[in-house]
Amino acid sequence: MDAIRKSLGMCPQHNIIFHHMTVAEHILFYSLLKGRPLPETQLNLQRFVRNDKWILSSYVGGMQRKLSVAMAFVGGAKVVFLDEPTSGVDPYSRCSIWDLLLKYRAGRTVILSTHHMDEADLLSDRVAIISQGHRYCCGSPLFLKNCLGDGFYLTLVQRIKEQPSHVRKEVRLLPSITKSI
Template sequence: DLTVAEHISFFTRIKGILPSKEYIKERAAEVGLEEKLDTASKHLSGGMKRKLSVAIAFCGDPKFVLLDEPTSGMDPISRRLMWDLLRRVKKGKTILLTTHFMDEVQMF
């Protein structure tokens, strides 16, 4: 199984970018996984796996991002931090997402 760092590296390479260690650390830090870089994804909680999927979605600075339930399985603090991140990075991007939390959609 791949680690958090290996996942980020792999999906960034698929998008045609050779990621530096700093780039990988930055993507992980954006979603609060900087302490889990060397952890295999199979050992992450559901909320941490969701954070990793969001980090992967933004690898390579895409102009269009599709997110399905980006805060599912996260505790309330992590949910708030994720929405803060999405608001910060949405400039110049189209973000299409699904969620069951209507209060969150209104924040976005």
């Protein structure tokens, strides 16, 4: 069981960080927690940290999230679970996290949950879409685009008092929908 635990990395949806520690201290702590020897831990520091002595309370949310994602890869994890790694971050931080994932995914299995199809498209070799707790479909991003197409569904709910013609007039303002009415 210890061997399995050492080969796993996890980034939960919410950051688990210590605000009184620096980025370097986090990387060191998580590497040693996984039982990695000190020389390997120092290599992890050089790979993930650029001469950082600031404590985390001075970092914005995007940088804290990037650290949480980086900690999932620390210690040579072969299987990495990422739960909504870019949720709640600004677009720049989101792209920065994507770069981190693309850089460190080689030689690993990365299981990523996301609500963003563009993110799944960019970062994934295979995508599974889950709807109402069941697997809806599975395949490469290109396969899913070909099967499902692109676009969206619009569901309208009307009250009994309202006239259907009134709803049709408003929907006709949306040019891509008028074909289906």
